[in-house]
Amino acid sequence: EAQVTQNPRYLITVTGKKLTVTCSQNMNHEYMSWYRQDPGLGLRQIYYSMNVEVTDKGDVPEGYKVSRKEKRNFPLILESPSPNQTSLYFCASSFRVDTEAFFGQGTRLTVV
Amino acid sequence: AQKVTQAQTEISVVEKEDVTLDCVYETRDTTYYLFWYKQPPSGELVFLIRRNSFDEQNEISGRYSWNFQKSTSSFNFTITASQVVDSAVYFCALVVTSYGKLTFGQGTILTVHP
Numbered sequence: 001e002a003q004v005t006q007n008p009r010y011l012i013t014v015t016g017k018k019l020t021v022t023c024s025q026n027m028n029h030e031y032m033s034w035y036r037q038d039p040g041l042g043l044r045q046i047y048y049s050m051n052v053e054v055t056d057k058g059d060v061p062e063g064y065k066v067s068r069k070e071k072r073n074f075p076l077i078l079e080s081p082s083p084n085q086t087s088l089y090f091c092a093s094s095f096r097v098d099t100e101a102f103f104g105q106g107t108r109l110t111v112v
Numbered sequence: 113a114q115k116v117t118q119a120q121t122e123i124s125v126v127e128k129e130d131v132t133l134d135c136v137y138e139t140r141d142t143t144y145y146l147f148w149y150k151q152p153p154s155g156e157l158v159f160l161i162r163r164n165s166f167d168e169q170n171e172i173s174g175r176y177s178w179n180f181q182k183s184t185s186s187f188n189f190t191i192t193a194s195q196v197v198d199s200a201v202y203f204c205a206l207v208v209t210s211y212g213k214l215t216f217g218q219g220t221i222l223t224v225h226p
Contacts, residue, residue: 031212033214035216040121040218041218042118042203042216042217042218042219043203043205043216043219044216045213045214045215045216048212048213048214050212056212058213059213059215088155090157092157096209097207097209097212097213097214098145098162098164098207098209099162100147100159100162101147101149101157101159101214102159103156103157105155105156106155106156
C-alpha cells in the first residue's frame, strides 16, 4: 500500500530534550516536506527536499533540522525543543513539488 | 514571495445548501500550480484537485466544482448540495515550480448541519 508513515503519532517531551520525528514513504517520491499546523495559521512549511541530499528552508525553519540521506526517509529533528514548538506536524511526499502530495497521519507534539 | 489567503475562517451551512470557499493567491511568476486539500475531523489530509496556471478551465467533479480566474488571482471551490460528510477544514495551496516551496492558506472550517 502506498503510504507516508510518521512516527510517533503522539509525543510529550520536556524543553531542551532532543527528539526526532521519523517520516518514510514507499512511493519513490523525489519531493518530501514537513509542515506544522497551528490554529488560525493553517499549514506552514518547515523544510523541504527536492531529492536526496538536497534540502531547503520553508517558511518556519527556526529550531528544526532535517536530513535526506535516502530517498524514502526524511526525519525532522528538534535539537532543543521549546514550548512554542508544540504543534501538529505533517510529513508529505510527492513525485515532484507540483504534483499531488501524500501526507502522513500527523504527529502531535507537546513540549512542556 | 508567494501567498495564499483564505479569508473565510469558518462557514456554517445547513445540509443541501451550496457553499463557496474562497482562495486568493499572490505570485509574480507565470508558472505555478494551485491545489485544494480536505482535512476531515479524523485529521488526515486528502488531495482534491490540482490546477496549473495555464489551464483556466473550470472543473467539476460530482458535487464539487472549482473556478480558476487568473484575472482576480482566485481559485474558488464550490460544494453543491452540501452534506454532513463535507464538514472539514479545507486548504488552498500554491506552488511556484522554480522555487520548490508549497504555501498553504490558513484554511476554512466548513460545518454542515443536518
